[in-house]
Amino acid sequence: MWPDRRLIDLLKLEAPIVQAPMAGAHDQALAIAVAKGGGLGSLPCAMISADKAREQVQVFRQQVSAPVNLNYFCHTPVEADAASEARWKKRLGAYYTEHGVDPAAPINAANRAPFDEAMCALVEELKPEVVSFHFGLPAPALLKRVKAAGAVVLASATIVREAVWLEQNGADVIIAQGADGGGHRGMFLTDDIATQPGTMSLLPQVVDAVKLPVIAAGGIADGRGIAAAFALGASGVQIGTAYLRTPESTLGAPNRAALKAASDETTVITNVMTGRPARGVINRVMREVGPVSPDAPAFPHAATALGPLKAAAEKGGKTDFTNLWAGQAVHLGGELPATELTRKLAKDGLARMAAF
Known part of the structure; x- marks a missing residue:
């Protein structure tokens, strides 16, 4: 029923929904819940040790039979x-x-560690179905080992030029991260914040510029956003902020209160x-x-x-x-359990597309 099944088929998902890795805001519980709902659960690994990452993957594997995404940063340490x-x-x-x-x-x-030899060895050991990178890609030798371990490689682009570079340098899927999205900008070929395009402007231009499947990220929090992304050529969506107030998030009460009170101007x-x-x-x-x-x-x-x-x-x-x-669609977030939310997002997105 999805108009573009490339991401679903590549990652073996029920729905083309990627839960954004949000370091410090969740652990394996959210990834497991999203996976049970048919989406791709993600584990942020840039702020945890290899031992902790191994432990989280093991818990994930014990509780659900589904692909998992390990996410890493690729910045040059200073x-x-x-x-x-x-x-x-x-x-x-x-x-x-x-x-x-x-x-x-x-x-x-x-502590925000870039992907290195130790984490690459962990990927080879655990063999996650998906590995995603922020701030570009790791060194070619490390990337070659990640792909040899069987992982599909996702990487973020904030401008068309970055998307083209990622395609030319080994990414399997491009995440088009609009300026309305929450979290760190995945910028690596530019440092100009003022010229960063929003998701719905960036997405169709990236789709036109590359042959790879493209995931839309930024400002997508309900079925309307999912339908809009697919109308502009996306093969999937990455959603983060909408999951922050779910029971599986690790955020405390003051943080949840701040999110609940947030608006488009927040x-x-x-x-x-x-x-x-x-x-x-x-x-x-x-x-x-x-x-x-x-x-x-x-x-x-x-x-x-x-x-x-x-x-x-x-x-x-x-x-x-x-x-x-958090992204600019923060007000659209809710408090449903993550499994239920994932299923609702997919159902509502399909319903919106059917109404076109």
């Missing part, structure tokens, strides 16, 4: 710069004073939280320091100095320093 870190801490100094946090106390460094692209452009619900530090600040250290080091402030504010039930990534 060493922390002492001078930049000191300037950033000074910029945040008033917040440290307000919360009674000692700026001289040791801080755990922010999110912004910022570099303040991590040092790299990402869309999230506006919080105090984004509003007062950013949303884009030249003082923010390079990714992921901006998050280091925010760590103690985040912990202090969250003790009081506040999200002033919490990075709550």
Whole structure:
């Protein structure tokens, strides 16, 4: 019944719905629930160890017989710069004073690890059906090993030029990530935030430029968005924000409350939280320091100095320093269990298409 079955057939899914990997917002429980609903469950691996990733995959395999997607970052690591870190801490100094946090106390460094030899070996061991990459692709030798392990490779593009590059360099499926989507922008051939196109502008141009199946990502949260994406040539959709308030999400009560109260005017692209452009619900530090600040250290080091402030504010039930990534369709999210939501999304999308 789907007008384009390429993604369904390639990934052996019931419905062409990919649950977006959202580091820090969920674990295997959400991936399992989505898989039970017929979609592709995803596990974000950029902020966890190989042992933790192995454990999550094992739990997934025990509870559901379905493909799983392991997601990784492919950024080039940048060493922390002492001078930049000191300037950033000074910029945040008033917040440290307000919360009674000692700026001289040791801080755990922010962890956003790129795909490396250890994680590649894990992929070879676990043999996930799908591996997805953000910020480009890994080194050719690593990518060759991932594909040799049997994984279908998905990768994000934020402009047409990136989509073409991904096709030429080994991706099997392109994720067209519009500027209205939540989370880190997958930019890797550009750093110009101002020229990033929205999903419904980017999608048909990517479809025209590549021969691979294209997944639409950004601002899609219900059947109407799914039908629109397929009308513009998508083979599937990636949905993240709509799953954030499901019972399977690991977000706490203050974060869920902030999402429930959000509207189309509530999110912004910022570099303040991590040092790299990402869309999230506006919080105090984004509003007062950013949303884009030249003082923010390079990714992921901006998050280091925010760590103690985040912990202090969250003790009081506040999200002033919490990075709550979400897209512009955040208001469309609900609280259904993820399995039920996945089935509803597929059913509503098909119904909308049938009405065309």
